[in-house]
Amino acid sequence: MRAGSVQDECWICGCDLLPDDNFCRKCGINLTRVGKATAATGTIKGDHRVPIGIFLMTLGGLVGFVSYLMEIIPMLAFGLASLLIGVMVLYLPESNRSITSKLATDSSLPSLLNTEKLLEDLDLDERGIYIPVSGMGVCPKVFVPLVQTRATQRPPVGLSSSSRIFVTVGKNPEDRGILLDAPGSQILSSLERSLGRDLASIPLEDLQTNLDSAFRTLDIAKATTLTYQESTVSIETELTALLDLEEKLRNLAPRLVAQIGTPVASALAAAVSKSTAKYVTFKRAVLQLPSRRLSISLRLSE
Amino acid sequence: MRSLDVFILTYSALSFSTIVLLSLLGVNRIDIYVALFAIEFFVASIITSPSSPLESRRKTIMGILLLAIFAVIIVQRIVEILG
Numbered sequence: 001m002r003a004g005s006v007q008d009e010c011w012i013c014g015c016d017l018l019p020d021d022n023f024c025r026k027c028g029i030n031l032t033r034v035g036k037a038t039a040a041t042g043t044i045k046g047d048h049r050v051p052i053g054i055f056l057m058t059l060g061g062l063v064g065f066v067s068y069l070m071e072i073i074p075m076l077a078f079g080l081a082s083l084l085i086g087v088m089v090l091y092l093p094e095s096n097r098s099i100t101s102k103l104a105t106d107s108s109l110p111s112l113l114n115t116e117k118l119l120e121d122l123d124l125d126e127r128g129i130y131i132p133v134s135g136m137g138v139c140p141k142v143f144v145p146l147v148q149t150r151a152t153q154r155p156p157v158g159l160s161s162s163s164r165i166f167v168t169v170g171k172n173p174e175d176r177g178i179l180l181d182a183p184g185s186q187i188l189s190s191l192e193r194s195l196g197r198d199l200a201s202i203p204l205e206d207l208q209t210n211l212d213s214a215f216r217t218l219d220i221a222k223a224t225t226l227t228y229q230e231s232t233v234s235i236e237t238e239l240t241a242l243l244d245l246e247e248k249l250r251n252l253a254p255r256l257v258a259q260i261g262t263p264v265a266s267a268l269a270a271a272v273s274k275s276t277a278k279y280v281t282f283k284r285a286v287l288q289l290p291s292r293r294l295s296i297s298l299r300l301s302e
Numbered sequence: 303m304r305s306l307d308v309f310i311l312t313y314s315a316l317s318f319s320t321i322v323l324l325s326l327l328g329v330n331r332i333d334i335y336v337a338l339f340a341i342e343f344f345v346a347s348i349i350t351s352p353s354s355p356l357e358s359r360r361k362t363i364m365g366i367l368l369l370a371i372f373a374v375i376i377v378q379r380i381v382e383i384l385g
Contacts, residue, residue, distance in 0.1 A: 074325035077335035081317040084339060085310065088364070092306055093356050102354075 049089055053210030056086030105245040108263065109252075112183060115260070116253035119144065122178065128260040129153075130182065130273040130280040133160045134200035136192055139185035140273045140280075142260050143167070145177035152177055154279060154301070170302070188274075190218055191267065196250060198275040204228060207275045211235075221294070222263065230282065233276075233298045235268050238291070246294065248285050259284055265296050272298055305353050309361075313346040333375045340368040 064079025075082045129141040129152075141160045145152035151170025159179060182188070191214040192199055202210055208226035215221040215237065224237040225299060239246065242264055249262050256262070261269055265285045273280040283297040320338050331336070347353075347361055 073330045073332055073335070076332055077321050077339075078318075080332075080336065081314075081321060081339060085314050085317070088310055088313065091364070092309075092360050093354070170335070277381055 022098045033171070037130070051219055053086050053090035056082050056089060058086075060084070060086055101241050101244055104242060105248060108151070108245065109248060112249060112253055112256060112263075115180065115183070116157050116256045118178070119255040119259060122146075124178065124255075124259070126152075126177075126259070127281045128180070129155060130159060130202075130269050131155055132273045132277045132279065133157075133159050134198060134274065134277070136198040137189045139182050139188045140270045142180045142182050142266075143177050144180065144259060145169075147174050149175050151175040180260065182266045182270050184263045184265070184270055186264055187218075187220070187267035188270045191215070191271065194218060199271050200277065204233070204275050207271065211237075211271060231300045233272050233280075233300060234295070235272075235298070236293060236294050237264075237268075239264065240292075243292055245291075247289065250287060255286060258282065261296070264294060268296060269298055272300070278302060305350050306357060309346055309350040309353070310313050312349055313342060316342040316346060328363050333378065337375050340372040 015084070042210065048183045060079045060081070060083030062079070064076055064083060067073075067075035067079055076204060124144050124146065126145045126148055128144045130140040130142055133140050136161075141162075143152070143155045143159060145155075149170060149172065151172070152175055155167075155169045155177070162179055165178050165180070166176065167234050168176045191211070194217045195210055197210070199207070199210070203225075208224060211226065212222070212224040215224055221237040221239045224235065227234045246262050246264065250257055257265075259282065261282055262285070265282070269280050270283065279299040279302070281299045281301070283299050285294070285296045287294050303324065317339055320342065324338075347365065352358075353361065358369060359377060
C-alpha cells in the first residue's frame with residue numbers, strides 16, 4: 001500500500017499501524033499522510049503571513065485616512081504604500097518550493113522511480129551497502145545483495161570500479177546482487193568541490209563541521225548534527241531545498257528510501273562511508289515534514 | 303529566501319525609499335507617488351522573477367490594476383497640459 005492513502009500497515013516492514021501513528025513503530029520510517037502534513041504546514045505559514053498582512057493594511061488605512069484629512073501628502077503616500085504591501089502579502093500565494101527545486105524534483109524523479117521498479121521487480125529486500133572509496137569526487141557505489149550471505153555482507157572494495165549492474169561477489173549462486181551509483185553521488189561530489197577536500201581525508205570527528213558548512217554553501221540544508229556511538233552514526237539536518245523530492249520519494253519509492261536512500265540521505269551515507277572507510281547501511285531515514293528535519297541512522301561495518 | 307519574500311522586501315525597500323526621497327524633495331502631489339509605486343511594482347517583479355505559475359498569475363492581475371491607475375494618472379496629466 002502506498003503512503004498518502006490511508007495505511008493499515010507500514011509499506012517498508014509490514015508492521016501494523018495505529019490510525020494516529022506518524023512513524024512506523026518497528027522500522028521508524030515516516031508515514032506521510034499528505035493531507036495532514038499539508039494542513040499542518042499551511043497553518044504555520046498562514047499564521048506568519050495573515051497577521052503581517054492585516055497589520056500593514058490596517059496601518060496603511062489609518063495613516064492614509066488621517067493624512068488625507070490633514071493633507072500631509074508624504075504620510076498619505078506612506079499609508080498607500082503600506083496598504084499596497086499588505087494587500088500583496090495577503091493576496092500573493094506563498095509557494096513552498098522554488099522553480100529550481102521543482103525542476104530538480106521533476107527531472108530526477110523518473111530515474112529514481114526506475115531504480116525503485118528495479119528493486120521491486122528483482123524482489124530485493126536487503127538494505128544497500130555503501131562500499132568505501134577514496135578520491136576527490138569519487139562516490140561510493142551501493143551494493144544491494146540478493147540475500148544476506150558472508151560474501152554479500154562485505155562486498156569487495158574493488159567492486160566500486162565495476163561498471164556492471166548485476167554482480168557476483170562470491171562463489172555461490174546466492175552471492176549476487178546489484179551494484180548501483182548512489183542517488184546522492186552528484187551531491188557528494190558538489191559537497192567535496194565546495195569544501196575543496198576529499199571526504200576520505202576528513203576524520204569522523206570533523207565530519208559534522210564540514211558537512212554543515214558544505215550543505216549551507218550549497219543551500220541544501222542547515223544545522224546538520226552528527227553523533228556516533230560504536231557502530232552507529234546518527235545525522236540530523238534541516239532541509240532548505242529538495243523537500244518536495246524527499247516527500248514524493250517517500251510516497252512513490254518506499255523501497256529506495258529504506259534500502260538505498262533519497263539523494264540527500266544517500267549523500268550523507270556516502271560521506272560517512274568515505275570518512276570512516278567502512279561499509280555503511282541504512283538503519284532508518286525519517287523525514288519530519290513540518291519541521292523539515294531529516295534524521296538518518298546508519299550502521300557501520302568493517 | 304523564497305522568491306515571493308524577496309519580491310515583497312524589494313518592493314517595500316523601493317517604495318519607502320521613494321517616499322523618503324520625494325518628501326525630501328518637497329513633492330506634494332499624490333499622483334506622482336502612486337505612479338512611481340506602480341512602476342516599482344514592475345521593476346520588483348522583473349528583478350525577482352521567475353515565480354511560480356499561481357504567483358505569476360496573481361502578480362499579473364495586480365500589475366493590470368496598477369497599470370490602469372498609472373494610465374489614469376497619465377491621462378489626467380496630459381489633459382492638464384493640453385487644457
